[in-house]
Amino acid sequence: MSTGRTFAILALFSSCCHVATAPASGPAAMSPGQQQEAVFLDALSIPSPGEVFAAMNRACRPNWATLVTPATAPVTTDRTQLALAVGVLSANGYTAIDAQDGQQVKNVGREIMNVAKALGVSQSLLGRGNSLIEFADNNAWDALADELEATENEVKLTMVEQKDRDLVTLTSAAAWLRGLDVASGIVLANEDLKGASLLRQPELARHLASRLRELPPRIQRGSLVSGVGRSLESIAAILEIPDPAKEQDRENLQKIHEAAASIVKEILTSASAAAPAAAPSPSSSPKP
Amino acid sequence: MRARALALTLLTPLILSAGLGSASLNAAPGQQTVSMSRQGAAPGLTPSPSNPALPVPTESRRLALETAGAFINDGFHVRDGEWSVRLEKGAPAFLQVTLFEGNKYWFVVASTTPGVRLRVTLHDAAGKPLSGEVWHDERATGGSRAAAGVAPGRSGKYFVGVELLDSPSGAPVDTCLVSAYK
Numbered sequence: 001m002s003t004g005r006t007f008a009i010l011a012l013f014s015s016c017c018h019v020a021t022a023p024a025s026g027p028a029a030m031s032p033g034q035q036q037e038a039v040f041l042d043a044l045s046i047p048s049p050g051e052v053f054a055a056m057n058r059a060c061r062p063n064w065a066t067l068v069t070p071a072t073a074p075v076t077t078d079r080t081q082l083a084l085a086v087g088v089l090s091a092n093g094y095t096a097i098d099a100q101d102g103q104q105v106k107n108v109g110r111e112i113m114n115v116a117k118a119l120g121v122s123q124s125l126l127g128r129g130n131s132l133i134e135f136a137d138n139n140a141w142d143a144l145a146d147e148l149e150a151t152e153n154e155v156k157l158t159m160v161e162q163k164d165r166d167l168v169t170l171t172s173a174a175a176w177l178r179g180l181d182v183a184s185g186i187v188l189a190n191e192d193l194k195g196a197s198l199l200r201q202p203e204l205a206r207h208l209a210s211r212l213r214e215l216p217p218r219i220q221r222g223s224l225v226s227g228v229g230r231s232l233e234s235i236a237a238i239l240e241i242p243d244p245a246k247e248q249d250r251e252n253l254q255k256i257h258e259a260a261a262s263i264v265k266e267i268l269t270s271a272s273a274a275a276p277a278a279a280p281s282p283s284s285s286p287k288p
Numbered sequence: 289m290r291a292r293a294l295a296l297t298l299l300t301p302l303i304l305s306a307g308l309g310s311a312s313l314n315a316a317p318g319q320q321t322v323s324m325s326r327q328g329a330a331p332g333l334t335p336s337p338s339n340p341a342l343p344v345p346t347e348s349r350r351l352a353l354e355t356a357g358a359f360i361n362d363g364f365h366v367r368d369g370e371w372s373v374r375l376e377k378g379a380p381a382f383l384q385v386t387l388f389e390g391n392k393y394w395f396v397v398a399s400t401t402p403g404v405r406l407r408v409t410l411h412d413a414a415g416k417p418l419s420g421e422v423w424h425d426e427r428a429t430g431g432s433r434a435a436a437g438v439a440p441g442r443s444g445k446y447f448v449g450v451e452l453l454d455s456p457s458g459a460p461v462d463t464c465l466v467s468a469y470k
Binding site: 016026027028029030031032034035038039040041042043044046047048050051052054055058059105142145146149150155197198200201203204218 | 333349360365366367368369370373380381382383385386387388389390391407409411414415416417439442443444445449451465467469470
């Protein structure tokens with residue numbers, strides 16, 4: 001059977017597949033116009049927290065179990081905050097998956113469902129919630145990671161269906177910020193700052209910040225959304241500093257971590273407990 | 289040798305659909321659960337029977353996901369996103385992505401139009417083409433596919449290009465690109 005299968009594979013390989021290290025005529029360099037007009041898609045252009053964490057795993061083998069945080073969605077009727085919370089919770093789910101903490105994954109799934117219900121998009125997600133629970137019960141970690149991304153995307157798709165396309169940007173930005181919060185904490189915890197190079201994504205931070213600036217005034221009016229925008233701008237400014245010395249690098253990473261952690265905390269704070277959005281702290285401005 | 293191994297990985301769905309292999313071929317623990325729990329859906333495909341308002345996946349997407357799904361056996365995660373793009377010969381289209389040093393990536397494009405030649409290219413932040421591993425399959429009766437794989441040397445912004453190299457009818461073709469990472 002095994003020999004037969006191998007033969008079949010080789011036969012198919014030789015009959016219909018072409019593998020080469022380079023095509024007959026190589027691709028041309030992109031023109032500046034092509035670079036400028038390149039498409040940016042939330043679902044593919046923004047790395048998922050799972051993608052960031054996979055790279056972190058190779059760089060410094062974090063102890064994920066110590067990074068799992070309780071999943072609690074904010075109690076609020078503010079749709080912008082709920083959209084931001086979906087992003088944060090989704091990133092928390094990846095942390096729990098990497099920690100192989102099934103109960104916490106289920107808690108995250110439950111909280112995402114609660115937020116989705118508050119957003120009015122829960123009906124389409126019931127199946128996803130059940131799948132998350134089933135995969136968590138079976139320790140199917142790879143499947144959980146896929147399902148979590150699919151769940152987040154389905155919330156976004158339903159937002160679009162409900163003419164809430166602008167909320168999608170908030171969910172993407174919040175997921176990235178929470179991923180950065182976790183990843184920068186991991187890097188700072190090791191003396192050699194292993195994994196720091198993975199965090200240097202200034203273009204992405206700038207892009208997300210500019211997307212937030214383009215949101216309609218009714219959405220930007222909220223202090224939380226403004227705070228997210230300011231955090232992205234300050235993080236982008238720090239990330240754009242070229243080749244900092246090691247000590248400066250640590251200091252900059254600390255500022256990034258504080259900025260990300262602070263806004264994530266605000267996102268998850270219930271409306272009744274929320275204080276007015278803090279002005280950007282002077283310590284968050286970058287040092288060259 | 290490595291290229292052959294990649295080709296074999298990519299061929300897994302063909303082999304499975306041809307009935308030449310069992311569903312457990314090269315499957316790691318837990319991976320079988322994925323496809324079974326999704327009732328046969330291609331990995332990464334997100335059918336939403338409970339929400340008919342959501343877009344129905346295109347055939348090109350199904351083909352791209354089926355191809356990319358073969359990488360799951362090699363530890364890759366297929367991202368739950370797609371880029372649907374209509375390609376004309378001589379007019380490549382580009383997608384901006386962020387890639388991480390240490391990760392490996394494959395980008396797969398597919399079209400249900402048979403006989404067309406597709407190509408996936410990878411470029412650094414300055415638009416310079418990167419060398420990597422490429423794969424294409426334009427003789428499949430069910431459509432055409434191409435893929436490019438890369439293990440970036442540094443984290444940052446990159447571009448993925450998709451290109452229609454040849455089309456028997458000369459007409460534009462609808463394609464779909466998906467990606468996988470590990």
